[in-house]
Amino acid sequence: MRVENTSLIGVKIITPTVYKDDRGYFFESYKKTDFDKHGLPTSFVQDNEAKSTLGVLRGLHYQLKQPQGKLVRVVSGSILDVAVDIRQGSPTFGQSEIVPLTVENRKMLYIPEGFAHGYLVTSDEAIVTYKCTDIYDPDDQYGIIWNDKTINLDWDFAQPLLSEKDLKLPPLNEQNDLPKY
Numbered sequence: 001m002r003v004e005n006t007s008l009i010g011v012k013i014i015t016p017t018v019y020k021d022d023r024g025y026f027f028e029s030y031k032k033t034d035f036d037k038h039g040l041p042t043s044f045v046q047d048n049e050a051k052s053t054l055g056v057l058r059g060l061h062y063q064l065k066q067p068q069g070k071l072v073r074v075v076s077g078s079i080l081d082v083a084v085d086i087r088q089g090s091p092t093f094g095q096s097e098i099v100p101l102t103v104e105n106r107k108m109l110y111i112p113e114g115f116a117h118g119y120l121v122t123s124d125e126a127i128v129t130y131k132c133t134d135i136y137d138p139d140d141q142y143g144i145i146w147n148d149k150t151i152n153l154d155w156d157f158a159q160p161l162l163s164e165k166d167l168k169l170p171p172l173n174e175q176n177d178l179p180k181y
Contacts, residue, residue, distance in 0.1 A: 041112075145171050
């Protein structure tokens with residue numbers, strides 16, 4: 001397993017070691033001892049899976065009372081996975097990291113608590129799974145509009161498909177509640 005730092009402290013790109021032969025492939029998507037060795041969380045309490053079609057954009061979401069660190073990977077297809085630092089007082093506040101995650105590259109992205117998260121499906125369809133460090137609370141959901149001018153994300157997609165809820169999210173500079181650094 002190779003772990004790479006990103007421009008955002010705590011956000012990590014994880015590339016597993018893949019063993020291939022004429023029967024197919026095998027890799028460990030999570031191993032507690034390897035995660036311990038790299039300073040990554042090892043206590044995940046919820047697994048999620050979402051299937052979406054080309055152009056679906058989910059996010060940018062975050063939680064405050066029960067913040068979730070997320071270990072994201074693609075089981076089928078491809079996405080652009082995005083982390084945005086929204087921690088008040090952070091030296092990288094408002095900055096983002098965009099990482100292509102595909103079934104071919106098998107990379108995973110770890111996004112710690114205190115970051116907004118979202119992704120755009122770039123294949124005909126994609127299945128995305130993610131492990132969470134805390135339980136999802138529907139009364140603790142917040143978000144930032146996908147095309148916030150101050151964050152200036154390059155989604156490279158003109159008209160993504162968003163939920164009604166995500167279309168109504170405010171920009172970062174209008175957020176009333178943000179996590180502290």
